[in-house]
Amino acid sequence: MIHTVLPFVLCVVLFIIGLYAIAVKKNLIKVIIGIIVMHNAVNMFLVLIGFRPPASGPVIAPIMTPEMGHRDEAVRALLSHSVDPVPQALVLTSIVIGLSVVALMVVMALRLHQKYGTFDLTQITRLKG
Amino acid sequence: MRGMTPIVKTITALLIGFIMLFGFYVILTGHLSPGGGFAGGVICAAGLLLVVLAFGADTVKERMGHNMAVLWEGLGAIGFLAVALLGFITGTFFAHFVPHNLGVRLFTGGSMPYLNLAIGLKVGAGLFGAFLMLAAFREAERGGRDKGEGDRS
Amino acid sequence: MELLLPLTVVIPLAAAFIIPVASLLGAKRGWPIGEIVALLAATALLIVSFATFASDIPITTWIGEYKAGSELLGLTGRPVPAQVAGEGGAALPGGVVVDQVVPNTAGDVAGIQPGDAITGWKVAEEGESRAFQPLGTMNELRRANAMLEPGTRVLLRVQRDGQTLEIGIRGGKSVVGIAMVCDGLTRLLLLVIAVVSFAAILFSLSYMRTYTQVHLYYSPLMLLIAGMCGIVVSGDLFNIYVFLEVAAVASFALVGFGVESEELEASFKYLVLSAVASGFILLGIGIVYNLRGTLNLAQIAEFTQFAERNDAMWLAMAFFLAGFGLKAAMVPFHAWLPDAHPSAPAPVSAMLSGVLIKASGVYVLARLVFNVMGASTAVAYTLMTMGMLSMVVGVFLAVGQWDFKRLLAYHSISQMGYVVLALGVGVEVLARQREMTVQWQSVAFLAIFGGLFHLANHAAFKSLLFLSSGSVVHRTGTRNLKELGGLRGRMPWTSLFARIGSLSISGVPPFNGFFSKLLIVIAVVWAGHWVLGALTVLVSFMTLLSFTKVQRYLIEGDLPVRLHNVRESPAPMLLAMGVLAVLCLGLGLLLPLYGGVLLKPATNHLMQLAGYAKSVLGG
Numbered sequence: 001m002i003h004t005v006l007p008f009v010l011c012v013v014l015f016i017i018g019l020y021a022i023a024v025k026k027n028l029i030k031v032i033i034g035i036i037v038m039h040n041a042v043n044m045f046l047v048l049i050g051f052r053p054p055a056s057g058p059v060i061a062p063i064m065t066p067e068m069g070h071r072d073e074a075v076r077a078l079l080s081h082s083v084d085p086v087p088q089a090l091v092l093t094s095i096v097i098g099l100s101v102v103a104l105m106v107v108m109a110l111r112l113h114q115k116y117g118t119f120d121l122t123q124i125t126r127l128k129g
Numbered sequence: 130m131r132g133m134t135p136i137v138k139t140i141t142a143l144l145i146g147f148i149m150l151f152g153f154y155v156i157l158t159g160h161l162s163p164g165g166g167f168a169g170g171v172i173c174a175a176g177l178l179l180v181v182l183a184f185g186a187d188t189v190k191e192r193m194g195h196n197m198a199v200l201w202e203g204l205g206a207i208g209f210l211a212v213a214l215l216g217f218i219t220g221t222f223f224a225h226f227v228p229h230n231l232g233v234r235l236f237t238g239g240s241m242p243y244l245n246l247a248i249g250l251k252v253g254a255g256l257f258g259a260f261l262m263l264a265a266f267r268e269a270e271r272g273g274r275d276k277g278e279g280d281r282s
Numbered sequence: 283m284e285l286l287l288p289l290t291v292v293i294p295l296a297a298a299f300i301i302p303v304a305s306l307l308g309a310k311r312g313w314p315i316g317e318i319v320a321l322l323a324a325t326a327l328l329i330v331s332f333a334t335f336a337s338d339i340p341i342t343t344w345i346g347e348y349k350a351g352s353e354l355l356g357l358t359g360r361p362v363p364a365q366v367a368g369e370g371g372a373a374l375p376g377g378v379v380v381d382q383v384v385p386n387t388a389g390d391v392a393g394i395q396p397g398d399a400i401t402g403w404k405v406a407e408e409g410e411s412r413a414f415q416p417l418g419t420m421n422e423l424r425r426a427n428a429m430l431e432p433g434t435r436v437l438l439r440v441q442r443d444g445q446t447l448e449i450g451i452r453g454g455k456s457v458v459g460i461a462m463v464c465d466g467l468t469r470l471l472l473l474v475i476a477v478v479s480f481a482a483i484l485f486s487l488s489y490m491r492t493y494t495q496v497h498l499y500y501s502p503l504m505l506l507i508a509g510m511c512g513i514v515v516s517g518d519l520f521n522i523y524v525f526l527e528v529a530a531v532a533s534f535a536l537v538g539f540g541v542e543s544e545e546l547e548a549s550f551k552y553l554v555l556s557a558v559a560s561g562f563i564l565l566g567i568g569i570v571y572n573l574r575g576t577l578n579l580a581q582i583a584e585f586t587q588f589a590e591r592n593d594a595m596w597l598a599m600a601f602f603l604a605g606f607g608l609k610a611a612m613v614p615f616h617a618w619l620p621d622a623h624p625s626a627p628a629p630v631s632a633m634l635s636g637v638l639i640k641a642s643g644v645y646v647l648a649r650l651v652f653n654v655m656g657a658s659t660a661v662a663y664t665l666m667t668m669g670m671l672s673m674v675v676g677v678f679l680a681v682g683q684w685d686f687k688r689l690l691a692y693h694s695i696s697q698m699g700y701v702v703l704a705l706g707v708g709v710e711v712l713a714r715q716r717e718m719t720v721q722w723q724s725v726a727f728l729a730i731f732g733g734l735f736h737l738a739n740h741a742a743f744k745s746l747l748f749l750s751s752g753s754v755v756h757r758t759g760t761r762n763l764k765e766l767g768g769l770r771g772r773m774p775w776t777s778l779f780a781r782i783g784s785l786s787i788s789g790v791p792p793f794n795g796f797f798s799k800l801l802i803v804i805a806v807v808w809a810g811h812w813v814l815g816a817l818t819v820l821v822s823f824m825t826l827l828s829f830t831k832v833q834r835y836l837i838e839g840d841l842p843v844r845l846h847n848v849r850e851s852p853a854p855m856l857l858a859m860g861v862l863a864v865l866c867l868g869l870g871l872l873l874p875l876y877g878g879v880l881l882k883p884a885t886n887h888l889m890q891l892a893g894y895a896k897s898v899l900g901g
Binding site for chain 3: 196199200202203204206207210213214217
Binding site for chain 1: 520523524527530531534535538546547549550553554557558560561564565567568571572577
């Protein structure tokens with residue numbers, strides 16, 4: 001059981017570290033890094049839930065031809081032991097989205113440094129109330 | 130932004146063809162092996178960035194400037210939407226309008242290679258434009274012209 | 283008809299990318315290509331959203347191909363009761379007689395022929411010990427099949443010509459396509475999005491002249507519209523996430539558009555909180571996928587109906603409530619909204635406050651809680667608490683504001699609290715299954731109806747208020763109420779529209795706010811929550827207080843010296859505000875005319891809870 005639980009524990013630990021960085025840290029760059037760590041934890045979680053246990057014996061990958069449909073046992077054996085591809089597609093999309101959000105955040109942090117002269121969040125508080 | 134030493138410039142000029150070729154290969158065989166539009170686009174963008182870094186932004190500005198990136202990005206997105214709407218010829222949204230079946234040949238992917246091409250174009254141009262935005266900050270801080278709000282990748 | 287749903291997303295997306303290309307190619311001639319394309323796209327979106335009302339049934343468009351487990355089985359048949367004697371005199375036990383076997387499906391491959399009577403089924407791996415389960419209708423087989431893993435072997439006990447055979451068939455669920463669904467709630471929200479976008483774009487035609495880099499403005503605005511349309515149209519959990527992110531990234535770019543320091547700070551805070559929300563939502567999606575094996579909303583709803591409840595769904599629901607609550611600016615996740623909404627240009631504020639917090643927050647919450655994850659009292663109490671806190675906190679913080687747009691932003695929090703409270707009361711009533719009499723059903727109906735009506739009304743009057751604030755800023759250059767005053771003389775139309783908006787949001791008849799607030803209060807009290815009803819009335823009174831102050835300082839009073847030369851705003855801005863003002867008046871008075879077409883199907887589709895699955899997947 002430790003083999004199946006430990007990766008998820010890592011995910012949770014990373015998520016909490018990311019949230020801590022976002023909530024507590026005062027430096028803009030550290031907040032951005034916290035967001036990156038949090039998104040990585042979620043992506044790792046998504047990949048982990050697609051995991052299927054490997055087959056016990058050798059699984060011979062069938063050569064796919066157009067005539068094969070639902071009939072062949074080799075296809076079924078392959079499909080039941082291979083990793084679920086749907087979470088991997090989700091993770092790919094999520095990484096792309098995270099990339100664009102982080103790029104936007106970095107640009108904005110650079111601009112903020114230009115205007116305020118500091119990266120410290122406690123001093124970037126002209127909007128109040 | 131200044132360029133780099135002549136060694137880097139020569140090597141870049143020799144290698145850029147191979148980098149773009151590899152990027153196109155990853156885009157085109159996206160339906161057969163890992164890669165596809167996004168990964169291939171990133172490789173092409175990296176190749177273009179190499180050119181900008183090696184030769185300096187001032188030299189390449191008129192041929193590979195920000196306007197170019199925006200133009201190709203838009204064309205890539207319009208191409209993607211066009212392929213998606215063309216699927217209505219054979220049925221639903223995004224349906225394959227060229228034949229596709231379970232083979233491992235290059236032309237058996239249905240409309241997926243076209244989608245991959247469009248995405249590769251868009252991602253390559255978009256990431257390149259985003260890098261130009263980031264690099265242009267150094268110019269702006271030194272008193273160059275201001276470039277407006279960030280990226281739309 | 284199938285083209286309509288993709289068109290709602292494709293039109294703004296295409297416009298978003300045609301605008302930079304066209305303005306680059308045509309920049310030298312000085313044509314306002316960006317504005318023309320944007321206006322055309324907004325008009326086209328309006329036409330498409332009206333066209334979705336052409337038929338009453340939920341429209342489902344599948345991207346790619348959809349072969350449900352039922353189609354893979356390829357069998358259609360009619361039930362046969364047990365007493366009927368078949369040909370040859372033998373009495374058949376109750377079962378299903380196969381009418382049609384589609385070629386090349388699993389049923390055909392297994393050898394089932396038309397005329398066979400299927401009398402029982404079981405999963406093949408369970409061995410001989412498990413008995414055959416009786417089969418009443420083909421739908422039962424389909425539904426049971428839809429919950430099995432893909433490729434599971436199902437044994438059917440078949441009677442053919444008096445013999446009993448056991449035929450193995452490859453069944454299991456499979457959705458090989460992505461759904462776009464348009465039911466009543468979607469139509470309502472599409473219409474709201476289309477109308478508010480049209481008004482905002484019309485307004486931006488002249489408002490954005492005061493900004494530089496205008497050609498960078500219409501593209502993210504179109505992306506925002508495309509993202510929001512995609513959220514309400516998609517029938518797939520991950521598609522919702524993708525379009526949510528598209529809309530959110532576009533809104534980040536728009537909030538920081540003026541690149542002043544305050545706008546950047548607001549945009550950064552909004553960014554960080556929104557990224558946290560996206561992380562929560564993605565985590566929730568991962569948990570749901572792990573439990574149910576599918577991302578299709580309708581299939582998850584089927585599981586809610588038939589499979590046993592797993593405790594991990596509560597965790598997923600908690601993450602969804604946190605994530606989408608943050609997008610909808612519920613207390614305690616509201617901290618980004620008072621900074622982000624005032625900093626954006628006025629038409630963008632109207633879009634953000636008018637539709638984004640609805641489409642990406644309240645709509646998805648409603649869809650998930652009612653249709654997909656099931657109504658339960660815990661979720662209901664959470665929603666009601668969040669709604670109540672938002673209402674109260676929003677309005678109390680708004681009363682002391684002197685910045686006009688910041689005041690409006692706080693009121694957005696408060697009014698969204700109204701909607702969430704109403705929906706929460708509806709959930710609570712629906713979750714009490716034991717007492718589901720007709721009277722309780724009508725209480726739930728009234729609560730949900732009031733909530734959705736208030737959602738539409740809020741889009742109308744809040745956008746109107748934000749646009750009028752934009753008009754004021756355009757001409758006077760300030761949005762501080764202490765520096766304004768007496769605009770009724772110099773800017774009569776803007777004052778009129780601002781007054782209409784203020785009266786609407788305060789709940790003064792005959793404007794629309796009055797009717798929707800009345801419905802919500804009646805429903806809340808009728809459901810037995812006296813204290814909440816009293817709080818709702820109190821909050822409404824404080825809203826009136828707040829907007830009396832706005833009217834006093836904005837419209838009445840004396841004109842300050844430095845504003846003596848302001849003129850009225852240009853015509854497109856007035857036209858946009860006029861459209862919304864007419865809606866504010868008409869939505870309230872004409873409710874009997876359009877309520878049956880617009881709001882009643884939306885309420886019904888929410889109230890059918892997990893019956894959503896049946897209307898989407900077609901039984």
